[in-house]
Amino acid sequence: MIKANPSDAVGVDLRDVQKWYGSVLAVRGVSLAIAPGEMVCLLGPSGCGKTTTLRMIAGLEKPDAGDIRIGDTLVNAVSPWKRNIGMVFQNYALFPHMTVHENVAFGLTMRNRPAGEIRAAVEDAMAQVRLAGYGDRRPSQLSGGQRQRVALARAIVTKPNVLLLDEPLAALDKKLREQMQVEIRQLQRAVGITTVFVTHDQEEALTLADRIVVMEEGQIVQIGSPADVYERPKSRFVSDFIGFTNAVGGKVVSVTGTTARIETASGHSLDIPGAEGVAAGDEVDLVVRPEKVAIDPPEGSGCVVVEGDLVHTVYSGAVTYFHVDIGRGAILIAMAPNAHGAASALPTSGARLRLGLTPDTVLVFPRRG
Amino acid sequence: MGQLTPALAGGAAASPPRRIDTGKVLSLGALLAPAVLLLAVGLLWPFLMMLRMSFLDRFPDPTGLTLEFYTAVLTDTYFLRIIGRTFALGLVVTAITAVVAYPVAWYLARSRSRWKHLVFLGVISPLMVSIIVRTIGWTIILGNEGFINAMLTSLGIIDTPLRLMQSFWSVVAGMVHILIPFMVLSIASVLGKIDPSYAEAATVMGANPVRTFLKVTLPLSVQGIAAGSVIVFCLTVGAYVTPVMLGRGQVNVLAVTIHEQMVVLVDWPTGAVVAMVLTAGTMVVLTLYGLFLRRHAQR
Ligand SMILES: Nc1ncnc2c1ncn2[C@@H]1O[C@H](COP(=O)(O)OP(=O)(O)OP(=O)(O)O)[C@@H](O)[C@H]1O
Numbered sequence: 134m135i136k137a138n139p140s141d142a143v144g145v146d147l148r149d150v151q152k153w154y155g156s157v158l159a160v161r162g163v164s165l166a167i168a169p170g171e172m173v174c175l176l177g178p179s180g181c182g183k184t185t186t187l188r189m190i191a192g193l194e195k196p197d198a199g200d201i202r203i204g205d206t207l208v209n210a211v212s213p214w215k216r217n218i219g220m221v222f223q224n225y226a227l228f229p230h231m232t233v234h235e236n237v238a239f240g241l242t243m244r245n246r247p248a249g250e251i252r253a254a255v256e257d258a259m260a261q262v263r264l265a266g267y268g269d270r271r272p273s274q275l276s277g278g279q280r281q282r283v284a285l286a287r288a289i290v291t292k293p294n295v296l297l298l299d300e301p302l303a304a305l306d307k308k309l310r311e312q313m314q315v316e317i318r319q320l321q322r323a324v325g326i327t328t329v330f331v332t333h334d335q336e337e338a339l340t341l342a343d344r345i346v347v348m349e350e351g352q353i354v355q356i357g358s359p360a361d362v363y364e365r366p367k368s369r370f371v372s373d374f375i376g377f378t379n380a381v382g383g384k385v386v387s388v389t390g391t392t393a394r395i396e397t398a399s400g401h402s403l404d405i406p407g408a409e410g411v412a413a414g415d416e417v418d419l420v421v422r423p424e425k426v427a428i429d430p431p432e433g434s435g436c437v438v439v440e441g442d443l444v445h446t447v448y449s450g451a452v453t454y455f456h457v458d459i460g461r462g463a464i465l466i467a468m469a470p471n472a473h474g475a476a477s478a479l480p481t482s483g484a485r486l487r488l489g490l491t492p493d494t495v496l497v498f499p500r501r502g
Numbered sequence: 503m504g505q506l507t508p509a510l511a512g513g514a515a516a517s518p519p520r521r522i523d524t525g526k527v528l529s530l531g532a533l534l535a536p537a538v539l540l541l542a543v544g545l546l547w548p549f550l551m552m553l554r555m556s557f558l559d560r561f562p563d564p565t566g567l568t569l570e571f572y573t574a575v576l577t578d579t580y581f582l583r584i585i586g587r588t589f590a591l592g593l594v595v596t597a598i599t600a601v602v603a604y605p606v607a608w609y610l611a612r613s614r615s616r617w618k619h620l621v622f623l624g625v626i627s628p629l630m631v632s633i634i635v636r637t638i639g640w641t642i643i644l645g646n647e648g649f650i651n652a653m654l655t656s657l658g659i660i661d662t663p664l665r666l667m668q669s670f671w672s673v674v675a676g677m678v679h680i681l682i683p684f685m686v687l688s689i690a691s692v693l694g695k696i697d698p699s700y701a702e703a704a705t706v707m708g709a710n711p712v713r714t715f716l717k718v719t720l721p722l723s724v725q726g727i728a729a730g731s732v733i734v735f736c737l738t739v740g741a742y743v744t745p746v747m748l749g750r751g752q753v754n755v756l757a758v759t760i761h762e763q764m765v766v767l768v769d770w771p772t773g774a775v776v777a778m779v780l781t782a783g784t785m786v787v788l789t790l791y792g793l794f795l796r797r798h799a800q801r
């Protein structure tokens with residue numbers, strides 16, 4: 134069993150790291166401290182600089198400004214082959230001219246370890262990813278999930294200081310992806326290795342990470358635990374990205390303490406607690422997750438009731454989304470699990486629906502641009 | 503009948519699993535016909551004529567078949583030396599071309615410099631100039647009053663001109679120059695298709711640039727080297743103009759000998775036997791290449 138001594142695990146520290154590609158500033162001043170043994174997910178839309186950040190930790194790109202430390206060592210000028218890193222590439226990059234065994238052994242061979250030790254370590258790693266006995270195959274003779282595991286074994290067999298994974302599951306189908314998420318998490322825990330995982334799939338980030346780092350246009354816009362990021366996105370960008378699909382316009386009428394009274398575009402008045410950074414008169418967006426909108430709430434449940442006409446229904450298997458016009462064209466989407474009954478029992482377009490909003494699930498952000 | 507499949511429309515009996523799509527076969531045949539015709543008329547027919555001629559007891563007016571000329575050629579040190587020289591020339595030229603071409607191919611495949619196009623033009627420039635002109639260029643460089651001798655003499659390093667022409671190595675130099683574009687283009691096309699993440703993966707796993715090259719990039723580009731080598735080897739052992747012009751009669755190779763036997767000495771069967779030896783040599787190389795490809799296709 135490959136297992137780092139917990140005291141061996143080292144952290145990674147990025148300070149004001151910048152990277153230019155020609156005239157494009159791909160990473161603009163990223164600072165991030167990753168604790169020893171921690172699993173951090175870099176999450177963000179395409180082109181926000183996740184891969185570039187990862188490649189700078191690996192040493193495959195040189196930062197144009199800022200410092201990168203692995204443990205106590207400043208690695209800015211350390212060549213990638215001296216950094217002791219394990220990396221899984223998006224396409225796995227398994228060497229096609231080598232067997233699976235040779236692939237996994239590669240890092241140890243490069244470290245000039247004795248043959249016996251290499252064989253034992255490779256078998257160990259292969260067993261850990263449940264691929265014992267596949268050593269003689271070529272990568273082309275493996276399924277996508279198996280290749281993924283070989284890439285993982287190859288990355289951890291050298292007991293690296295840091296494990297870097299760049300969208301390692303993007304090429305797998307949904308079911309396999311979910312299974313591999315669990316396996317990677319278990320493996321990372323078991324080995325106790327400091328890990329940076331890149332994804333643009335919010336669910337993946339929530340499932341895997343100790344902490345999520347949300348990036349936008351080369352910058353970090355929020356760092357927090359999965360629950361933090363999920364429940365309390367700090368900006369409209371993060372809320373969009375993390376699944377707050379409802380946005381209703383409004384105007385701040387007054388602010389008392391941290392509670393803002395807001396007049397919505399649909400003509401409702403809501404008191405939202407914890408609204409920061411807004412003042413009376415501001416144009417704002419109210420955002421809320423569809424699953425936090427109650428359908429036909431019981432009387433006295435303490436939520437604000439709004440009524441509207443159902444304009445559109447999206448049936449998506451486990452749940453159904455109801456698009457409701459709550460007044461003056463403002464649409465609020467409510468989600469309900471399809472707990473019982475057939476789809477035919479769902480309300481149809483034109484039906485009048487009562488929806489309940491719990492103020493502390495509603496977030497207020499200044500209207501963008 | 504809207505749902506009539508092309509296969510049925512083609513008239514073939516629909517009996518899966520071995521359904522022959524006549525339409526497809528016909529159109530394929532039409533596409534291949536010109537090439538097949540050209541090969542048959544330009545290559546196969548002369549080859550068969552030559553093969554037959556190599557077994558005739560005399561030509562013209564043969565009276566029977568014999569192995570006499572094969573025995574004669576393959577036991578005569580004069581011919582054996584030419585055979586050896588020709589294939590040695592092929593191997594040496596191929597090896598030097600590969601070594602010289604690889605870095606250039608690497609540059610062409612990887613560089614994003616705006617000078618890349620100029621380098622590319624430079625590489626293929628030997629193909630744009632007639633072979634005679636190119637070879638005369640080498641004569642100017644290597645001749646007794648040529649550039650190299652003039653320079654060495656004026657620097658006082660030598661006082662009598664070196665015999666650079668008429669030597670095996672002058673032919674090698676000329677051949678390498680002519681054939682380098684084929685090698686560069688073969689290797690570059692393969693290098694360009696190698697995903698850079700293989701080399702990056704090796705680097706991250708602790709391989710320095712030299713080991714990354716030897717363990718990953720070179721093995722992955724071996725197909726390009728092989729393809730280029732086959733082209734260069736076959737063109738070298740069959741070359742006529744360069745050995746004649748730069749060797750000046752002193753570097754006899756198979757192609758020159760074939761010409762000599764058939765046209766100068768009018769000994770057709772001996773010339774045909776020598777031609778068969780040359781063909782056999784290139785066949786061996788092509789067969790090895792075929793085996794190599796089959797092994798590589800499996801991964
Ligand atoms: N080699 C390069 N040359 C020039 N620009 C680059 C290069 N690599 C990345 N970029 C640019 O840098 C920015 C960040 O790219 P990066 O690959 O880090 O994004 P990403 O977050 O990984 O995106 P994705 O989710 O699509 O992989 C992008 O605007 C991209 O176009």
Ligand SMILES: [Mg+2]
Nearest residue numbers: 183184185299
């Ligand atoms: Mg990326």
